[in-house]
Structure formats: structure tokens, C-alpha cells
Amino acid sequence: MQTYIALLRAVNVGGTGKLAMQDLSRLCSELDFAHVKTYIASGNVIFQSKLSAKQCREKLELALQDYVGKPVGVFIRTPEEIEELISNNPYKEQANNRVVGIFIDAQPESNILSTVRGQQEELIALGSQHIYVLYGEGMASSKLVIPAAKSGTARNMNTILKLASLSRQSPYL
Structure with a gap:
């Protein structure tokens, strides 16, 4: 499995895009991402997946849009x-x-x-x-x-x- 770091855009900044990190963690787990760990409330999450970075981004963006009711940009990077x-x-x-x-x-x-x-x-x-x-x-x-x-x-x-x-x-x- 590949480790990924996801960085969400405009989450918990200036009162917009409120998303509790426990909810982000739950959403990632529901997407079958493994070893999910969030870091501070600005939308950072580390996880592992068998999927490609592009597939993870697409799945997470869809889940976040369903959850918060608007598009949330997701940037996926590998540790490297x-x-x-x-x-x-x-x-x-x-x-x-x-x-x-x-x-x-x-x-x-x-x-x-x-x-x-x-x-x-x-x-x-x-x-x-x-x-x-x-x-x-x-x-x-x-x-x-x-x-x-x-x-x-x-x-x-x-x-x-x-x-x-x-x-x-x-x-x-």
C-alpha cells in the first residue's frame, strides 16, 4: 500500500468549510483508506491506500462534497x-x-x-x-x-x- 498525505483546501479557515477532523477521519476510513491520521484542524490527513493518488483524490473530493455540500479541493502528495x-x-x-x-x-x-x-x-x-x-x-x-x-x-x-x-x-x- 502507498502512503499519501492529503491537504484540503479552505477547511476550517476563516469560518468557512467547517469540517471536524474526526469526521474527516471517518470519511477516509469509509473510503477504505487505511491507518488514517489527521493533523491539526486545517485539513491534513495521512493514510494508506492501494489506489492511485488520482483515484484517492477523486474519491475524497466526492465524499467531501456530499458531506459539506460544496466542492472541497484535495491535494494528494506522497511522502517522497x-x-x-x-x-x-x-x-x-x-x-x-x-x-x-x-x-x-x-x-x-x-x-x-x-x-x-x-x-x-x-x-x-x-x-x-x-x-x-x-x-x-x-x-x-x-x-x-x-x-x-x-x-x-x-x-x-x-x-x-x-x-x-x-x-x-x-x-x-
């Missing part, structure tokens, strides 16, 4: 893909709570940086299926808009590192 994101982080020397990985559906095109608006002190770099953003001290008041990331979901490096760590523990090994 998460490790690649971590190892290629261009901002490793910066505070992990200031560095964000924005998960997107495909490799970002190099011209997406020309569409960015409101950039001030933030630094942006492209990854394989993600965008790195280093925010400065004014992260909460940032006006940064990355149109290519509109349908993505972001996690800070602390969360990404924790998900990687959890995926390296039993029973996911």
Missing part, C-alpha cells in the same frame, strides 16, 4: 514528494512559520511570477507542484496575490515538516 518540497526549499535558513508552500495541481509555469500583484517584501520561488513564499514580519498584513495559487492550498513549513515526520512513522513505513 513532501520530502522533495522540503529539500528544495530555497528559504531553509528562514523561520519556518514565515515560509509557506502553496500546493497546486501542476508544475507552475515560469511566467506566473509576472502575474503576481501586491508583492512587497515577500520572496517567491517555484517548485515542482508548489510555490514557495517567504513572508516578512508583516505576514498578516500582506497584500500578496498569486493568481496561479487561487485554487491551491497553503501550509507553512512547520506543518509540512510535521506531516513529513508523521509519514515516516509506523505504520506508514
Whole structure:
């Protein structure tokens, strides 16, 4: 079985998309995902399945839409893909709570940086299926808009590192 890390978009953020993590865990178990473990209330779940990542995403998106009554974006990554994101982080020397990985559906095109608006002190770099953003001290008041990331979901490096760590523990090994 393959271990997967699912990251849900717009769950329990700003009062929208409320989903208790115990309900997410139950939904995943009902989909026959094994060893389901959620991490914090922002929609992160680790599990194992015999299905492909695409099949898991499709099943989970359908189940979530039925449950919450609207589409919920799901991004599935393997532990190896998460490790690649971590190892290629261009901002490793910066505070992990200031560095964000924005998960997107495909490799970002190099011209997406020309569409960015409101950039001030933030630094942006492209990854394989993600965008790195280093925010400065004014992260909460940032006006940064990355149109290519509109349908993505972001996690800070602390969360990404924790998900990687959890995926390296039993029973996911």
C-alpha cells in the first residue's frame, strides 16, 4: 500500500468549510483508506491506500462534497514528494512559520511570477507542484496575490515538516 498525505483546501479557515477532523477521519476510513491520521484542524490527513493518488483524490473530493455540500479541493502528495518540497526549499535558513508552500495541481509555469500583484517584501520561488513564499514580519498584513495559487492550498513549513515526520512513522513505513 502507498502512503499519501492529503491537504484540503479552505477547511476550517476563516469560518468557512467547517469540517471536524474526526469526521474527516471517518470519511477516509469509509473510503477504505487505511491507518488514517489527521493533523491539526486545517485539513491534513495521512493514510494508506492501494489506489492511485488520482483515484484517492477523486474519491475524497466526492465524499467531501456530499458531506459539506460544496466542492472541497484535495491535494494528494506522497511522502517522497513532501520530502522533495522540503529539500528544495530555497528559504531553509528562514523561520519556518514565515515560509509557506502553496500546493497546486501542476508544475507552475515560469511566467506566473509576472502575474503576481501586491508583492512587497515577500520572496517567491517555484517548485515542482508548489510555490514557495517567504513572508516578512508583516505576514498578516500582506497584500500578496498569486493568481496561479487561487485554487491551491497553503501550509507553512512547520506543518509540512510535521506531516513529513508523521509519514515516516509506523505504520506508514
